[in-house]
Amino acid sequence: NAGVTQTPKFQVLKTGQSMTLQCAQDMNHNSMYWYRQDPGMGLRLIYYSASEGTTDKGEVPNGYNVSRLNKREFSLRLESAAPSQTSVYFCASSYLQPNTEAFFGQGTRLTVV
Amino acid sequence: DAKTTQPPSMDCAEGRAANLPCNHSTISGNEYVYWYRQIHSQGPQYIIHGLKNNETNEMASLIITEDRKSSTLILPHATLRDTAVYYCIVRVSISGTYKYIFGTGTRLKVLA
Numbered sequence: 001n002a003g004v005t006q007t008p009k010f011q012v013l014k015t016g017q018s019m020t021l022q023c024a025q026d027m028n029h030n031s032m033y034w035y036r037q038d039p040g041m042g043l044r045l046i047y048y049s050a051s052e053g054t055t056d057k058g059e060v061p062n063g064y065n066v067s068r069l070n071k072r073e074f075s076l077r078l079e080s081a082a083p084s085q086t087s088v089y090f091c092a093s094s095y096l097q098p099n100t101e102a103f104f105g106q107g108t109r110l111t112v113v
Numbered sequence: 114d115a116k117t118t119q120p121p122s123m124d125c126a127e128g129r130a131a132n133l134p135c136n137h138s139t140i141s142g143n144e145y146v147y148w149y150r151q152i153h154s155q156g157p158q159y160i161i162h163g164l165k166n167n168e169t170n171e172m173a174s175l176i177i178t179e180d181r182k183s184s185t186l187i188l189p190h191a192t193l194r195d196t197a198v199y200y201c202i203v204r205v206s207i208s209g210t211y212k213y214i215f216g217t218g219t220r221l222k223v224l225a
Contacts, residue, residue: 004156031210042200042215043157050210058212090156094211099164101147102213104156 002026004105006091012111013081021076021108023091029103030096032074033058034066036087037107043090049074051096081112116140116203122220125195131188133219135201138182145204146177147213148186150197157200160186191223 007022025032030051035043035058045058049068063085065077074093078085088109094102118136125131137146145164149157161168161175163184168175174187188195198218204211 033213035215037154040217042217043213044215045212048207048210048212050208054209056208088154092157092213096210098143098145098211099162101159101162102211103159104149106156107154 004091004093004103006089006105006108008108009106010109012113013078014113015082017081018077018079019081020078021089021091021110022073023075023105024073025091025093025103026072027093027103028071029093030071031094031102032068033092033094033102034064034074034076035090035092036060036085037090038087046076046089078110081110083112086110086112116205116214117201117216119199119201119216119219121217122222124222124224125188125191127193127223127225128190131186131191131195131221131223133186133188133199133201133221134183135185136183137201137203140181140203141205142181143206146175146181146184147202147204148173148175149200149202150195151200151218152197160199162204191221193223193225195221196223197221 033048034046047066091105147162148160200218
């Protein structure tokens with residue numbers, strides 16, 4: 001089982017460049033999430049999608065946009081990358097039922113120079 | 114707005130039980146407590162979760178106090194591969210789904 005797959009695994013961008021981080025899950029989950037993790041810190045929620053067709057801002061949405069392409073895929077776009085966006089990005093997915101857990105991808109390590 | 118407090122680091126001897134505490138004094142009645150761990154900046158790995166009863170699975174046990182203001186994750190026989198950052202998380206309801214609020218976690222080091 002693939003679970004949650006993120007691409008790419010590593011990326012270096014120049015300030016001002018744009019890119020899209022891809023995330024796909026094969027567990028038929030309703031909800032999907034994007035988090036970022038800075039050194040020595042826990043994960044912070046950027047955007048989430050409760051179900052197909054909906055997206056909402058999390059704690060740190062500035063500088064990002066998202067698209068819930070279909071039930072499986074949830075992408076994160078940086079329109080004009082900044083050094084402050086250097087981080088590790090994690091995608092996650094879960095069912096809507098209360099007594100279930102979220103599954104995380106292996107992360108995308110992004111460096112903006 | 115992390116809702117949990119954990120010690121920043123702990124050591125445990127290999128083969129002994131590791132007991133990781135967590136305070137979540139502001140937890141609401143329908144909010145679950147989750148534990149995840151992260152090894153070498155890999156994606157967080159689910160361990161266990163609970164609402165008010167104690168829970169056990171093949172990885173660990175979760176003990177939740179009766180007032181639900183704190184909990185303890187127990188790894189019964191810690192191995193070197195259990196060295197990781199352990200996150201105690203309160204999952205809150207938001208706009209039709211749930212949000213997992215991460216704190217800074219406990220860095221557990223298992224010693225040979």
